[in-house]
Amino acid sequence: xxxxxxxxxxxxxxxxxxxxxxxxxxxxxxxxxxxxxxxxxxxxxxxxxxxxxxxxxxxxxxxxxxxxxxxxxxxxxxxxxxxxxxxxxxxxxxxxxxxxxxxxxxxxxxxxxxxxxxxxxxxxxx
Numbered sequence: 011x012x013x014x015x016x017x018x019x020x021x022x023x024x025x026x027x028x029x030x031x032x033x034x035x036x037x038x039x040x041x042x043x044x045x046x047x048x049x050x051x052x053x054x055x056x057x058x059x060x061x062x063x064x065x066x067x068x069x070x071x072x073x074x075x076x077x078x079x080x081x082x083x084x085x086x087x088x089x090x091x092x093x094x095x096x097x098x099x100x101x102x103x104x105x106x107x108x109x110x111x112x113x114x115x116x117x118x119x120x121x122x123x124x125x126x127x128x129x130x131x132x133x134x135x136x
Contacts, residue, residue: 019130032106048102060118
């Protein structure tokens, strides 16, 4: 059974960093699209960054470009989201999601992803 478990969230001051992890089980990451999405209070779910685990191609939202980095370790079956220069507006619940078609990573749309983790809270204080 495919399962995704996020970790690494927490409370950090503005300008700080966090690294989120998305550990996958029940499948191997070698040929999937993995995405990080977030939902802030009162806002719609937003695509943050997506990666194709087959070729490593990535996609970032404009709001995080240059601050966040997505990466994968296929040997550990884990995808990471390194978040630097965090801002209060990055506060949200962050979810990772998976889809067996790596090409969907190029658009990073939540509707394309069929499997989701439970989420991890990120809070950035000003």
